Amino acid sequence: MRRAAREQSSGGRTGAKALVESLERAGAQILFGYPGGNVIDIFNLLPASKMKFVLGRHEQGCVHMADGYARATGRPGVALVTSGPGATNAITGLGTANMDGIPLVLVSGQVPLSEIGTDAFQEADMSGICRAVTKHSFLVKSADEIPETVAEAFYIATHGKPGAVVIDLPRNVQREICLAQYPERISLRAYHPECPVPPGSAAALAGLVNRARRPVIYAGGGVIASGASADLKALAEKAQIPVATSLMGVGAFDTRDPLSLGMAGVYGTKAANAAIASADLVLALGVRFNDRMTAAFPPERGVKTVHVDCDASSIEKNVPVSLGIVADIKDVLTTISSRVKPARHDEWLRRLAALARRSPARRGTKGIAPADVVRSVAAAVGGDAIVVTDVGQHQMFAAREFPHSCPRRFISSGGMGTMGFGIPAAIGAALAMPGEKVVALVGDGGAQMTAEELKVAADERLGIVFVVFNNSSLGMIRQMQERYFVGNFTNPDFMALARAYGLRGVRVEKAADLDRAMARAVRAKGPVLVEVKVDRDARA
Amino acid sequence: MQERERIYVLSCFVENKPGVLARIVGLISGRGYNIQTLNVGPTEDGTVSRMKIGVLGTEKVVNQIILQLRNCVNVMEVVCRRGR
Numbered sequence: 021m022r023r024a025a026r027e028q029s030s031g032g033r034t035g036a037k038a039l040v041e042s043l044e045r046a047g048a049q050i051l052f053g054y055p056g057g058n059v060i061d062i063f064n065l066l067p068a069s070k071m072k073f074v075l076g077r078h079e080q081g082c083v084h085m086a087d088g089y090a091r092a093t094g095r096p097g098v099a100l101v102t103s104g105p106g107a108t109n110a111i112t113g114l115g116t117a118n119m120d121g122i123p124l125v126l127v128s129g130q131v132p133l134s135e136i137g138t139d140a141f142q143e144a145d146m147s148g149i150c151r152a153v154t155k156h157s158f159l160v161k162s163a164d165e166i167p168e169t170v171a172e173a174f175y176i177a178t179h180g181k182p183g184a185v186v187i188d189l190p191r192n193v194q195r196e197i198c199l200a201q202y203p204e205r206i207s208l209r210a211y212h213p214e215c216p217v218p219p220g221s222a223a224a225l226a227g228l229v230n231r232a233r234r235p236v237i238y239a240g241g242g243v244i245a246s247g248a249s250a251d252l253k254a255l256a257e258k259a260q261i262p263v264a265t266s267l268m269g270v271g272a273f274d275t276r277d278p279l280s281l282g283m284a285g286v287y288g289t290k291a292a293n294a295a296i297a298s299a300d301l302v303l304a305l306g307v308r309f310n311d312r313m314t315a316a317f318p319p320e321r322g323v324k325t326v327h328v329d330c331d332a333s334s335i336e337k338n339v340p341v342s343l344g345i346v347a348d349i350k351d352v353l354t355t356i357s358s359r360v361k362p363a364r365h366d367e368w369l370r371r372l373a374a375l376a377r378r379s380p381a382r383r384g385t386k387g388i389a390p391a392d393v394v395r396s397v398a399a400a401v402g403g404d405a406i407v408v409t410d411v412g413q414h415q416m417f418a419a420r421e422f423p424h425s426c427p428r429r430f431i432s433s434g435g436m437g438t439m440g441f442g443i444p445a446a447i448g449a450a451l452a453m454p455g456e457k458v459v460a461l462v463g464d465g466g467a468q469m470t471a472e473e474l475k476v477a478a479d480e481r482l483g484i485v486f487v488v489f490n491n492s493s494l495g496m497i498r499q500m501q502e503r504y505f506v507g508n509f510t511n512p513d514f515m516a517l518a519r520a521y522g523l524r525g526v527r528v529e530k531a532a533d534l535d536r537a538m539a540r541a542v543r544a545k546g547p548v549l550v551e552v553k554v555d556r557d558a559r560a
Numbered sequence: 561m562q563e564r565e566r567i568y569v570l571s572c573f574v575e576n577k578p579g580v581l582a583r584i585v586g587l588i589s590g591r592g593y594n595i596q597t598l599n600v601g602p603t604e605d606g607t608v609s610r611m612k613i614g615v616l617g618t619e620k621v622v623n624q625i626i627l628q629l630r631n632c633v634n635v636m637e638v639v640c641r642r643g644r
Contacts, residue, residue: 147579151586156633159579176633210575210636333627336620 030199035163036061038198039127039189042170044070045202048098048125050089050451052082056102057142058129061194063100071098074451074480077472079106081444083113084470087122088448091431092406094247096123096177097448103129104142107188108149112438114184115153119435120268121245123182125173132192133161146188155183160190163198168206175206180213181331182245215330217347217355224343225303225326225352226359232301232324234368235261238284241268241434242306242329242349244427249273251353252305259363262372264292266307267419268434274425281372285313287416287560291376299323306330306349309338310435328352387555388531390414390489394421397459397487400538405457406431406449410442410466413495416560418461440469443486447473450482457483457542464490464511471517477547478522485541486523486549488514491556499559518549528552563618567596569641570626575634576602576609584611584635587628593617608636 033041039062043051051071055063066073076082079101086097097117101110107128117124131140147159156176158169166189173185229235243252249272256263256279263273264284273280282289284296293316296302302325307313309327327334327341328349335344345352394417397405403423408431409415415432424430431449433441446460467488477484489495493509518525526548528537534552541548574580581600588595597614615622622640629638 148582151583152590157579180631208633211633331631333624333631337624 036194046174052085053100058103079109081473084444085448088445089452092449092452107146116436116438118184123177124184130190157186163196164200167202222355235301236295236299239269240266240307243272246349248350271430400542408446410462412463413560414489439466474521514551573637
């Protein structure tokens with residue numbers, strides 16, 4: 021009785037209440053989630069919360085939605101799932117966000133502390149399972165740890181190289197009384213991700229740029245994460261350096277700019293790959309030199325490569341470099357801007373422009389070319405939309421053919437390459453950016469992995485256009501197998517599927533109908549599913 | 561050219577919290593490398609543990625492991641000594 025009185029007078033509340041308060045305090049606006057037995061106490065509080073709650077239809081979808089929200093806004097996405105299967109279902113979503121350096125916080129319920137290790141109903145060792153696919157995780161053992169843990173989780177998710185963080189919260193802890201308050205400041209004993217520009221490195225970098233005769237910038241997702249797009253543009257224009265991007269870097273540099281070479285890598289443009297292969301200086305900003313990129317080049321290129329990244333472990337991981345700078349990209353670009361001299365590389369730029377004109381248009385002959393579908397989408401939205409993709413051939417067409425001009429408006433699973441990402445991520449992006457047009461480009465394979473989330477788009481009346489590229493096969497796999505696709509891949513009736521989930525459905529079978537159908541879909545208020553029968557033999 | 565594999569001894573100072581050992585061991589084994597020796601104990605400061613990890617690998621791989629260990633939220637310091 022006395023304890024209860026003390027709890028009342030000193031701001032005591034249940035752990036569940038403390039969690040909701042702390043998430044609000046940390047800035048969470050939308051909570052994507054799915055209920056279950058071990059998070060009931062938290063769910064009971066959500067109707068009264070300032071946070072909007074969005075009910076997904078599968079935990080993987082919930083996490084991808086939070087991921088889409090984070091990619092569109094730059095703020096951490098937040099998801100809430102139950103213990104056991106809820107937690108394990110979230111794993112793919114966590115890995116997807118973490119590998120692309122996307123800030124995300126997942127709260128998972130857990131069985132009561134006294135039952136941990138007893139193989140209790142819906143028990144899974146979430147801390148153990150999520151270790152390899154997250155940046156960090158917490159198992160909260162008393163309610164008083166909750167406010168600080170939430171604050172630390174958001175800090176870790178957003179500082180250094182962003183990533184996914186899990187807070188595993190046992191049910192009894194949700195019911196205990198928490199007296200602790202949300203910390204005003206966070207100081208982590210062992211984690212200090214700040215990385216100021218090392219002395220001397222800016223001068224060295226500027227010297228290399230000023231001496232280069234065939235320089236190229238290779239920009240990745242780190243440029244977007246660091247908010248350095250404007251600085252990149254300033255540098256490129258001042259020193260007339262052409263810019264190629266990685267898949268994750270799409271949007272970091274305006275593709276309509278004459279200096280843009282488009283995307284590099286196995287599925288990249290000829291101009292971007294040729295530039296990187298024959299440059300005398302590659303200025304790599306916030307990239308990982310992932311194998312989808314390096315496979316397009318011989319390993320020893322005799323090229324000077326400068327690699328700038330906030331993650332020390334990504335430098336020299338995959339390619340040798342002549343100068344590695346561990347620092348925030350925006351800080352580096354700001355520091356060198358006054359030291360870089362205006363330059364012209366007319367002949368170099370002319371050579372690359374000639375290659376860009378001879379862009380490969382590998383297309384089959386039967387049916388609508390997938391690249392034309394992307395162009396039709398671009399025309400319908402006037403080049404201005406948040407483009408979300410799934411994974412596969414259509415993703416590469418979307419990356420190459422859409423006139424991407426701004427950061428955070430091309431949303432795609434790069435590192436993990438998660439099929440099923442497109443539909444839920446588009447929903448997360450649309451909820452994050454009300455008033456913006458969102459177009460989800462998905463293959464017929466990925467569409468069936470998370471089709472259940474279409475109901476969320478219908479319930480929330482989101483004006484998303486879901487474009488399903490139907491080539492009646494898993495095109496990228498078919499392309500890799502070259503001749504035979506082993507296995508019987510069959511599709512459902514996508515029009516019936518759209519109807520079942522409350523979306524308007526449009527099927528396009530002839531190229532002549534494409535533009536009109538797309539324009540109408542884009543004008544529609546609610547969600548529309550446009551199924552386009554594309555050429556099965558087209559290659560990415 | 562195949563780089564030579566040697567035993568490297570990594571001396572790590574980490575926060576003495578549950579799960580930290582598993583995280584560090586997972587980071588090394590997750591890259592396909594075998595831990596040869598492992599010794600964990602508290603330092604004078606009971607909230608800090610010291611781990612000595614003997615791992616067989618090439619210099620490049622071990623450098624990667626060190627950098628990734630330093631990215632770990634609970635790792636305070638990593639020092640490397642080359643063995644045989």
